[in-house]
Amino acid sequence: MSANIIDGKAYAEGLRARIADAVRALSGQDVTPGLAVVIVGEDPASQLYVKNKARQTVEVGMRSFEHKLPASTSEAELLDLVARLNADPAVDGILVQLPLPRQIDAQKVIEAIDPAKDVDGFHPINAGRLLTGVPGLVSCTPLGCLLLIQSVRRDLAGLDAVVVGRSNIVGKPMAQLLLAQSCTVTVAHSRTKDLEQVCRRADILVAAVGRPEMVRGDWVKPGATVIDVGINRVPNPAAGEGKTKVVGDVAYQEASQVAAAITPVPGGVGPMTIACLLHNTLEAACLRRGLPFPAL
Numbered sequence: 001m002s003a004n005i006i007d008g009k010a011y012a013e014g015l016r017a018r019i020a021d022a023v024r025a026l027s028g029q030d031v032t033p034g035l036a037v038v039i040v041g042e043d044p045a046s047q048l049y050v051k052n053k054a055r056q057t058v059e060v061g062m063r064s065f066e067h068k069l070p071a072s073t074s075e076a077e078l079l080d081l082v083a084r085l086n087a088d089p090a091v092d093g094i095l096v097q098l099p100l101p102r103q104i105d106a107q108k109v110i111e112a113i114d115p116a117k118d119v120d121g122f123h124p125i126n127a128g129r130l131l132t133g134v135p136g137l138v139s140c141t142p143l144g145c146l147l148l149i150q151s152v153r154r155d156l157a158g159l160d161a162v163v164v165g166r167s168n169i170v171g172k173p174m175a176q177l178l179l180a181q182s183c184t185v186t187v188a189h190s191r192t193k194d195l196e197q198v199c200r201r202a203d204i205l206v207a208a209v210g211r212p213e214m215v216r217g218d219w220v221k222p223g224a225t226v227i228d229v230g231i232n233r234v235p236n237p238a239a240g241e242g243k244t245k246v247v248g249d250v251a252y253q254e255a256s257q258v259a260a261a262i263t264p265v266p267g268g269v270g271p272m273t274i275a276c277l278l279h280n281t282l283e284a285a286c287l288r289r290g291l292p293f294p295a296l
Helices: 008-027 044-059 075-087 106-112 124-132 140-152 171-180 195-200 270-289
Strands: 034-040 063-069 093-096 160-164 184-188 204-207 225-228 232-235 244-247
Touching: 008 044, 008 140, 008 270, 034 044, 034 075, 034 270, 044 063, 044 270, 063 075, 075 093, 075 106, 093 270, 124 171, 140 171, 140 225, 140 270, 160 171, 160 195, 171 184, 171 204, 184 195
Parallel strands: 034 063, 034 093, 160 184, 160 204, 204 225
Antiparallel strands: 232 244
């Protein structure tokens, strides 16, 4: 058995195209969604990520507002910028790139963002809305995972789902999204007893622990759908001394022989995160104006 490869890059391209169509339709009502991205410091990975966000924002017809601040920026200065963006009618979504320098309390910054503009879905109000089943902005990576799962399994009701990882960014919101689809959900983690056995009962297995290839092929139930959120850089001796490669939290070659469908790393969940950020910005723009959110 060889798994169906879930092409996150292709799905994200299609989602961005549908978002662009919706943005063009909004322009007829004199509405152009705007996304403000704030980055503090010079971290190369964050700089590249922000650059890609800005490019894709413009490509779908939205306005992009970039704020690049030095690493020495104080917490008060960043909170002042967030307050100004909250009050700016041209800004529908605010994203503050994490991690932040150690002199800044990231949780304070997250809580300072207007929940209606919290396109990362990290604000406690949006997390609470997800928990209680009230519509709100949902964390981008879990939303992308759900869309990829639904691309191969439309009806999830009654399925056993296991989420390995309990972070506020992925694990917990992922579990809530699957509960909302009427799955029976188990949240597992590094201290779960008999973790392998827990994973083996999953019809849907989401790995988000940040440990390279921790989930082995014999942990996967035959016919399961496997979503690998991990992005881990490991040595790659075959490519030469000092070279590295990116792998997920799942041993892909092993698991792909057992699963019915699986996301690769790279090219699986990763591309969906920015696409879902644009999805959330469009949703925020519609909600703030009392406009219907288009079916995407």
